[in-house]
Amino acid sequence: MVIDPLAIREAVQVERRIDAQKAQDAPRGASCVQVLEGPASVIVTAPHATETFREGRCRISDGAGTAALAHMLHNLCGVTAIYTQYRSPSDPNYYDDNDFKELLAWLIALRRPALVLDLHASHDFRPYDVDLGTLHDASLHGRKMLKEALIGELHEHGIAVLSDNHFAASRNATITRFASARGVPTIQLEISSTWLRPSEDGLMAHRFAQMLQALCRYVQRVDEGAQASRELQR
Numbered sequence: 001m002v003i004d005p006l007a008i009r010e011a012v013q014v015e016r017r018i019d020a021q022k023a024q025d026a027p028r029g030a031s032c033v034q035v036l037e038g039p040a041s042v043i044v045t046a047p048h049a050t051e052t053f054r055e056g057r058c059r060i061s062d063g064a065g066t067a068a069l070a071h072m073l074h075n076l077c078g079v080t081a082i083y084t085q086y087r088s089p090s091d092p093n094y095y096d097d098n099d100f101k102e103l104l105a106w107l108i109a110l111r112r113p114a115l116v117l118d119l120h121a122s123h124d125f126r127p128y129d130v131d132l133g134t135l136h137d138a139s140l141h142g143r144k145m146l147k148e149a150l151i152g153e154l155h156e157h158g159i160a161v162l163s164d165n166h167f168a169a170s171r172n173a174t175i176t177r178f179a180s181a182r183g184v185p186t187i188q189l190e191i192s193s194t195w196l197r198p199s200e201d202g203l204m205a206h207r208f209a210q211m212l213q214a215l216c217r218y219v220q221r222v223d224e225g226a227q228a229s230r231e232l233q234r
Helices: 005-021 065-077 099-111 144-156 175-180 202-233
Strands: 033-036 042-046 052-054 057-059 080-084 115-122 130-133 162-164 186-192
Touching: 005 065, 005 202, 033 065, 033 099, 042 065, 042 099, 042 202, 065 080, 065 115, 065 202, 080 099, 099 175, 115 175, 115 202, 130 144, 144 162, 144 186, 144 202, 175 186
Parallel strands: 042 080, 042 115, 115 186, 130 162
Antiparallel strands: 033 080, 052 057, 130 186
């Protein structure tokens, strides 16, 4: 798969829409959580695409680029994507009692995914491109090849400066802890926001395209492996 400009233009539209809604409460009858179901064996989450409430205060969003990335992985690779689209009254990466986690639990039970990828944006000042959080590999459930394959795909696409478990997803009620506790291998991706701002055009859009292509190819590899495994079990 090669990402074309039309895909990045669509990602920009999603980024701008979610960014415009990030500090707004969901309108009556609407949900603060967007779910896009797909046929692939991977679930992608972006719980901080908008503002969330934590310990009585509003937490700033990671930026809408995480929602745009999840959205495009759904469109291009068929993942099931779940991301915040309006301000969330409960931080899904800090508390378990909220609509986001209820939907995620339902999707895990329904789809029995091979992997959950949890997307976050990391501050520009961080020295890495991506930090991989895996509860110090406990969230992989013995399938370390999932992390190794991801590292290989990122490197192949020029995303070279990687960090391992600087943010291990081990504190608080993270998505990684939640999904892993349900038996699903899970990786938290803390991605430098310099890779998540396609609407800034030029180099920033190019970097987003690199990240999208790397993750698309990785998801395809995971999905192919999961399908092969299911065939062997028949």
